[in-house]
């Protein structure tokens with residue numbers, strides 16, 4: 089259930105517990121809060137310790153506002169920002185066998201992506217992908233489509249219709265790709281990319297919700313003329329860019345062979361004017377120190393994709409090492425190298441992968457719950473250049489949020505007072521989600537339980553720019 093786009097927004101008051109990331113290390117937990125969201129979907133005011141909601145409503149003159157309240161086991165949390173997802177690969181989520189990147193592309197990925205030349209196929213795939221990511225609390229996504237203009241434009245239409253904030257990229261690939269799925273020339277790739285930019289401009293002229301994003305697939309699938317032309321297009325449009333970097337050792341070797349004049353993979357993108365503050369680099373596992381420093385110097389951003397990096401046995405990205413250098417990092421599901429469209433799963437895997445990295449590099453590599461949640465929200469907002477608009481709950485930001493509900497075990501309280509309970513009362517209620525709360529947990533502990541055990545059953549409602557875009561029935 090969601091609110092259609094043509095229905096004007098009403099002012100709304102969100103009442104109860106709000107949790108968001110204050111810093112990389114700290115959650116801000118606000119019980120008894122009230123957030124007022126105006127008819128443009130922006131946070132107009134935020135009151136802490138509001139014992140009496142009526143007084144708040146009266147003080148702001150918001151008596152007509154719609155009210156949404158949390159119960160004692162629920163909280164509002166910022167929507168997740170998926171900084172790297174291939175919407176076109178969604179039907180393959182979970183299918184990768186024993187493959188690694190380069191054979192995975194040929195065996196699983198190119199055949200599927202090429203099938204989206206058919207707009208009807210694309211409609212089914214993209215509609216389902218967007219419904220599913222919204223149901224997992226993804227309010228913003230940086231999407232790769234395919235190289236087909238019509239179906240890429242359709243992805244933008246569907247995102248706008250569903251109300252999901254999105255960056256939509258037509259995938260550029262004029263080299264080392266199969267004949268059945270390849271741009272015929274650099275000029276054709278640029279012309280088609282411009283068609284998608286024009287289309288998105290026509291459906292969302294201010295890029296208020298949907299923005300085009302330049303998408304060279306990765307250096308091995310782009311000729312120098314295409315990379316050069318994309319660099320020029322970036323300079324003339326100032327549009328963001330997304331690509332892959334240093335995901336797999338075979339890929340790194342291939343880049344060395346294809347671009348012998350470059351000193352590194354990162355330098356290939358730099359040489360063509362693509363390594364800028366608007367570039368999102370996915371994976372970044374096998375970077376040298378000088379590449380890391382170059383990325384930092386250019387203020388390019390990194391999308392860490394832990395589930396995919398494990399699934400395709402690509403490697404363990406050294407996120408602490410990246411963060412310590414001052415690079416901005418967000419998280420990506422990387423469907424379908426990543427097996428799940430859930431950003432909560434990406435958050436969880438970022439924590440677990442950091443523990444594997446710590447087993448090799450030392451304890452400092454471990455990421456805390458606060459840190460992985462930061463990467464999935466505020467970090468992601470910075471990666472996509474929207475840190476002034478989304479990622480946390482502050483006045484002036486847009487209401488991109490999810491209502492998270494945990495299952496409060498009713499018998500836990502009763503047991504303290506009444507002793508033994510009959511076995512009947514321990515039946516699991518249906519539809520409450522897998523995170524059980526016994527009533528003694530602090531909010532930090534409840535959040536940790538959600539991160540390690542939660543799924544989409546815990547995401548009860550989702551809003552983007554104030555509009556309800558998903559509600560669990």
Ligand SMILES: O=c1[nH]c(=O)c2nc[nH]c2[nH]1
Pocket residue numbers: 174189193197305306332335396422425
């Ligand atoms: O994880 C990945 N998914 C892809 O589709 C891709 N293409 C190039 N490199 C890639 N890596």
